[in-house]
Amino acid sequence: MIKCHLSKLMGERKLKIVDVARETGVNRGTITRLYHETASRVELETIDALCRFLGCDVGELFEFVEGS
Amino acid sequence: MIKCHLSKLMGERKLKIVDVARETGVNRGTITRLYHETASRVELETIDALCRFLGCDVGELFEFVEGS
DNA sequence: GCATAATGATCTTTAGGAGAACATTTTGAG
DNA sequence: CTCAAAATGTTCTCCTAAAGATCATTATGC
Numbered sequence: 001m002i003k004c005h006l007s008k009l010m011g012e013r014k015l016k017i018v019d020v021a022r023e024t025g026v027n028r029g030t031i032t033r034l035y036h037e038t039a040s041r042v043e044l045e046t047i048d049a050l051c052r053f054l055g056c057d058v059g060e061l062f063e064f065v066e067g068s
Numbered sequence: 069m070i071k072c073h074l075s076k077l078m079g080e081r082k083l084k085i086v087d088v089a090r091e092t093g094v095n096r097g098t099i100t101r102l103y104h105e106t107a108s109r110v111e112l113e114t115i116d117a118l119c120r121f122l123g124c125d126v127g128e129l130f131e132f133v134e135g136s
Numbered sequence: 137g138c139a140t141a142a143t144g145a146t147c148t149t150t151a152g153g154a155g156a157a158c159a160t161t162t163t164g165a166g
Numbered sequence: 167c168t169c170a171a172a173a174t175g176t177t178c179t180c181c182t183a184a185a186g187a188t189c190a191t192t193a194t195g196c
Binding site: 155 | 168170173175176178180182183184185186187188191192193194195196
């Protein structure tokens with residue numbers, strides 16, 4: 001499965017969902033879905049905005065976890 | 069921007085688009101779009117199947133490149 | 137306690153991936 | 167070279183989930 005570490009990255013930076021939504025320009029609902037890992041599809045533009053804002057690479061945001 | 073290295077990974081392994089499509093169960097059109105980097109949205113399930121088949125992590129498949 | 141902000145939840149709209157079918161190109165055997 | 171099969175490219179429809187907006191609920195702090 002693919003695990004999204006947005007909540008962890010946001011926690012480390014003490015960021016709120018609204019902050020991330022406002023700063024990245026990404027819809028708040030989308031951030032919420034990624035935060036709670038209920039998203040099953042992602043726009044590359046969204047990944048781009050998050051990586052740029054969080055100063056991280058794609059591999060830190062999404063991780064491939066063996067099994068299920 | 070987000071760069072997809074599927075073509076590079078496939079080249080290294082000398083894989084054809086049909087091979088990847090057949091082995092991963094992912095639609096050939098989807099593989100084609102990722103191969104030519106014309107996709108702007110991706111299913112996490114697709115990323116999962118590709119990582120599993122190619123034996124790589126998400127960061128090797130997608131890279132965040134600064135600029136534009 | 138109250139006002140404001142943040143989050144959660146839900147609805148509609150819409151973009152684009154998924155899937156399939158057809159066209160074209162490439163490849164290899166004879 | 168010729169032909170057939172396979173691989174790739176292209177284009178179409180369908181359908182799902184992100185995007186966007188709104189309302190309800192829950193924190194936060196003054």
